[in-house]
Amino acid sequence: MTSGINITVLPIHRESGFDRSTLPGLQVASAPRRAARGRKNDRLILFISFEGDVPVTPDRQKELLLRLAKGYYEISGTVTSALTGVAENLNQFLLQRNLRGTEHGQHVLAALTMLVVRDTHLYLAHSGPVHTFLATPNGTEHFYDTREAGRGLGLSRNAPVKFFQAELTPGMILVATPKLPVDWNEATFQGLFGQNLSLLRRRLLSGAGTDLQAVAIQVLPGEAGVKMLRGPEAIEPAEAETSASPPAVPPAREPASTPRQQPAPPPTSRPVPTPVASAQARQPEAYSQDSYSPPQHAFDQPAIATDADVRAEAEPRRRERQRPQIELGPALLEVLRSVNRASQSIMIGLRDFFGRMLPDEPVFTLPTSTKLMIAVAVPLVVVTLAMVMYTQIGQESQYEQYYAEAQLAADQALGATEFFERQNKWETVLFYLNKAEEYRQTEETEGLRNQALQVLDQMNGVTRLDFQPALNGGLSNATMIGRLVFTQGDLYMLDETTGSVLRARLAGDGYELDPEFVCGPQQYGAYIVGPLVDMTALPDDNEEGAAIAAMDANGNMLMCFAEEAPLAITLVPPSSNWGDPTSMVVENGNLYVLDPLTNAVWIFDGGEAGFREPPYFFFGDEVPSLQGALDIALSGERLYVLHDDGHVTTCEYTFVVTDTGARNTTTCVDPATFEDDRSGREYGPFILDASFSQITRTPSPEPSIFLLDPIAKSAYHFGLRLKLIAQYRPGVTLPDNPVTAFAISPKFAPFRTLFIAVDNEVYLADLP
Numbered sequence: 001m002t003s004g005i006n007i008t009v010l011p012i013h014r015e016s017g018f019d020r021s022t023l024p025g026l027q028v029a030s031a032p033r034r035a036a037r038g039r040k041n042d043r044l045i046l047f048i049s050f051e052g053d054v055p056v057t058p059d060r061q062k063e064l065l066l067r068l069a070k071g072y073y074e075i076s077g078t079v080t081s082a083l084t085g086v087a088e089n090l091n092q093f094l095l096q097r098n099l100r101g102t103e104h105g106q107h108v109l110a111a112l113t114m115l116v117v118r119d120t121h122l123y124l125a126h127s128g129p130v131h132t133f134l135a136t137p138n139g140t141e142h143f144y145d146t147r148e149a150g151r152g153l154g155l156s157r158n159a160p161v162k163f164f165q166a167e168l169t170p171g172m173i174l175v176a177t178p179k180l181p182v183d184w185n186e187a188t189f190q191g192l193f194g195q196n197l198s199l200l201r202r203r204l205l206s207g208a209g210t211d212l213q214a215v216a217i218q219v220l221p222g223e224a225g226v227k228m229l230r231g232p233e234a235i236e237p238a239e240a241e242t243s244a245s246p247p248a249v250p251p252a253r254e255p256a257s258t259p260r261q262q263p264a265p266p267p268t269s270r271p272v273p274t275p276v277a278s279a280q281a282r283q284p285e286a287y288s289q290d291s292y293s294p295p296q297h298a299f300d301q302p303a304i305a306t307d308a309d310v311r312a313e314a315e316p317r318r319r320e321r322q323r324p325q326i327e328l329g330p331a332l333l334e335v336l337r338s339v340n341r342a343s344q345s346i347m348i349g350l351r352d353f354f355g356r357m358l359p360d361e362p363v364f365t366l367p368t369s370t371k372l373m374i375a376v377a378v379p380l381v382v383v384t385l386a387m388v389m390y391t392q393i394g395q396e397s398q399y400e401q402y403y404a405e406a407q408l409a410a411d412q413a414l415g416a417t418e419f420f421e422r423q424n425k426w427e428t429v430l431f432y433l434n435k436a437e438e439y440r441q442t443e444e445t446e447g448l449r450n451q452a453l454q455v456l457d458q459m460n461g462v463t464r465l466d467f468q469p470a471l472n473g474g475l476s477n478a479t480m481i482g483r484l485v486f487t488q489g490d491l492y493m494l495d496e497t498t499g500s501v502l503r504a505r506l507a508g509d510g511y512e513l514d515p516e517f518v519c520g521p522q523q524y525g526a527y528i529v530g531p532l533v534d535m536t537a538l539p540d541d542n543e544e545g546a547a548i549a550a551m552d553a554n555g556n557m558l559m560c561f562a563e564e565a566p567l568a569i570t571l572v573p574p575s576s577n578w579g580d581p582t583s584m585v586v587e588n589g590n591l592y593v594l595d596p597l598t599n600a601v602w603i604f605d606g607g608e609a610g611f612r613e614p615p616y617f618f619f620g621d622e623v624p625s626l627q628g629a630l631d632i633a634l635s636g637e638r639l640y641v642l643h644d645d646g647h648v649t650t651c652e653y654t655f656v657v658t659d660t661g662a663r664n665t666t667t668c669v670d671p672a673t674f675e676d677d678r679s680g681r682e683y684g685p686f687i688l689d690a691s692f693s694q695i696t697r698t699p700s701p702e703p704s705i706f707l708l709d710p711i712a713k714s715a716y717h718f719g720l721r722l723k724l725i726a727q728y729r730p731g732v733t734l735p736d737n738p739v740t741a742f743a744i745s746p747k748f749a750p751f752r753t754l755f756i757a758v759d760n761e762v763y764l765a766d767l768p
Helices: 058-074 079-100 197-206 307-313 317-321 330-357 368-415 419-436 443-460
Strands: 005-015 018-020 026-030 042-052 108-118 121-127 131-136 139-143 162-167 173-177 212-221 225-229 237-240 462-465 481-487 490-495 500-507 510-513 522-524 527-529 532-537 548-552 556-560 567-570 583-587 590-595 600-604 629-635 638-643 648-652 655-658 661-664 667-669 694-698 704-709 714-718 724-730 741-744 752-758 761-767
Touching (some): 058 079, 121 131, 197 212, 368 419, 368 443, 490 532, 500 532, 583 629, 590 629, 629 694, 694 741
Parallel strands (some): 005 225
Antiparallel strands (some): 005 212, 173 212, 522 527, 548 556, 694 704, 741 752
16 A cells, blocks of 8 residues: 655744744654554544643653553554543543642643544544644635533543544645634635645744744655654654654753743634634544443553642641641541441440440450450441442442433434534443443443444444354363354364364354364474464365365465364475465465565465465566555455555456467556445545454355454455445444454355354354
8 A cells, every 4th residue: 555644743832932942742652562453553643731720840741641642552442432531531630630629729721632643544633622724735624613622621520522534645734723823814824735844834923922832734745654843943853753752852841930821711712713614523433332441551640740739848847747637538528427426326335235234343344455456446447347338439429420421422412413423422422331330330321322322333334143152162261263264064263372273063053162173283294384374265176175274374284174184285485485474265276375574465276286386476567565464355366455454455366368478467456445335434445433354255146255343343244346235243242352253154045154253252143
């Protein structure tokens, strides 16, 4: 795929008339090595502006941004789900801090702009009254919606987020700012497309007055990447940001003499450049209940220096000698009072009880050691009871809070008129229901969840299937199913832990593991076969009579039989030798092997040759990039290549014989276009709310292409021209982990069967 773009980020910061070389509150990040599934190709830009009574130092801002960026790449699922999680984390941190500062009248609000670039697609999210301008060849679009984005984060328990989307092309310019300068007007944004960043900076500053915080982003052709420019004139580009790490140059600190600025009025009170057309909210990436779970990592709250901290350091030492007071929440104080009253009542009752039993004896004349033990034990019991009661009360309070937010979002969804607004609100319902059910699951949450899922399923064209366990007895916990193949009535499973293939036979209502079946790494005569990396079904009439073929990373292949020992052969290495073969499939009697490392697909002739002849190259003069290719499928002479960013390359194999000789004229479409007719969707190289990992073709009488979305546990059904037909998801609860493999059986009237594996568990369901 050759449509990569490069992102250049220029911070623009003027404070009290002085231009600064850095901009606190700005973070650029790319996916770390161990990013969550679905985050690998995301380039993230976070821009936070703080307002309030207590300043947030640049160092604290940097620490907070690093944690937010790290949290984004730890959240699996859709982009909108991950961005919502970032806003939720920041809002929770600020809200707790503001609640602690209420008695001193101190608070801090944040306006947050979040941008994610995936290939050529831009996801934009606003929390608070922020402005973003996108200069395109057709003019400038203004993204701004305070009604949905709210006043900012830190005010309430709800974290409002407004989503926009756009397709990026080289030459586009994006400008984001939390406060719109009064003197910016139509002329400010005329002719920005293709603008040089140095000229753009001067233009923006010329009408900005004495203060401006803004980010300018330039879209350039080239290898996908993101880099931050440093220095006022943006002449010498800095190195690209490659992870969620701090900038090489620390943000400039506030001069000691600079007075603190008073909070500015909300941007809604300022004039917005009316000549610039306001963009309609674009489609947010669809949220799937199965694909997203709220972030489980602890969001550590970095301390923020406050005026109260400064005053505390100057307090007299007599204050330091005072016993610190523990601040308890009102609920805990009330619980302690109740426990104290109860304990006093118990002690009085015991005293009266013993007094009646022993009227002539002194009561509670106990040894000193016993009194000491009681003095220690009673407070511990009281505190333990108090904490148990407080935990229960706190959990109930958290449940009610999140369930109320879910109900509010559902009411807003029912009143929404626009497709994307309604979809976003129902996704928000699921988000808060997940939060609520961390504390308690009730009939109310179940009912609201079912309502939200039914609406979203209808909007997204989802059919729910009744999956049931496929295997009688299951597999060992150490097993990790990476591939599934169904052929000749049997189910074959590739165990990535051992590199072996397992066979299951139909037995009654399920499948039973065949303990006698052998197909795995070991020495077979003169051949030493290593761990198997892939397998494929063989035609019923193949020369050897084998059920499946499997291959290791060195080109050794096993022909595995249902009732016999395997037959090992060595594939003749291609002229470039093997790189890292990862996927194989048999079509038209020939074997096709994907080797992304050498950028090749190799064809081995079957028939009488039995794949033992030297291979030939699938492509002709036109060779697509196979770096990042995950899997292949074939239908006749058409090759489908699935890439790790979710796009598919299609190629038509053509071999022409003329008077001057034979010639390979294979042609490719990279990327191929998905035809998606669902409401609000567009034809394009991606299904925006999906992240695919495997591809397979089903044979006649209804040949089709199926793609697996492991996070959403979805099987997408396409025609051979990649026109979306249906999407299938579980209608029952399955393990939380992603799906690791899938397979489709041939059509046995009137159904086909869909098999999916989650780690060591396999499930099946009939397809409609």
